Amino acid sequence: MTGLSAALRVRREEFALDVEFAVPTGGVLGVIGPNGAGKSTLLLALAGAIELEGGAVSIDGVELDTAPERRGVGVVFQDALLFPHLSVLDNVAFGPRERGQTRVAARSLARSWLDRLGIAHLAHRRPGGLSGGEAQRAALARALAVAPRLLLLDEPLAALDVEVRDAVRADLSAHVGAFGGVTVVVAHDRDDVAALAEQVLVVEGGRVVQRGTLAELTAHPATDFVRRFTASTPPAGPS
Secondary structure (H helix, E strand, O other), X not given: OOEEEEEEEEEEOOEEEEEEEEXXXXXXXXXXXXXXXXXXXXXXXXXXXXXXXXXXXXXXXXXXXXXHHHOOEEEEOOOOOOOOOOOHHHHXXXXXXXXXXXXXXXXXXXXXXXXXXXXXXXXXXXXXXXXHHHHHHHHHHHHHOOOOOEEEEEOOOOOOOHHHHHHHHHHHHHHXXXXXXXXXXXXXXXXXXXXXXXXXXXXXXXXXXXXXXXXXXXXXXXXXXXXXXXXXOOOOOOO
């Protein structure tokens, strides 16, 4: 199968993650689970930020075993984590520059992504002058500017105010839908999963306990957490 194939075995102190899953090219997988289930550990393992004790991560049959910055992976966290000393334009251009593009070419590419995300007018602003929604759009532009094969989103809407969350969710859904690679998104909000993910992976205690569409999970919840999640919107919390 083309796309992502992941077998992740990680041990961190007393916690163990042992999961396997696959996502086809162009697919979007939502990952949900209670606090401490291992969702963020899963994303960090995919990104190469945590060493695997066993298993492997492959894209289109090619194992990703290089340093994280060379994996062709884009990441957007709950907090945008933009470089505070750089303009929005140079934040987005940073990845292409690191991959060998000239300053002119990298900035041109960055401008095109800022334009696509509707924030071209913020190109020369520093991150400290951005709203939460603007910062997340800039973070998404930065992630996509490196032409990743794998896009990882770690609760990208959780820190946003309610009044801007719907608009940013709609923007994110449109750009994730147009993304040609594989997307894995950790979410704690039912609306985020419904808008972004085609399939949902449920992780509890470091193990996969259910997978399916949101409709399938709603109709046949495997655990109490799934039943609560599909019935309402759980509160935010660490993953």
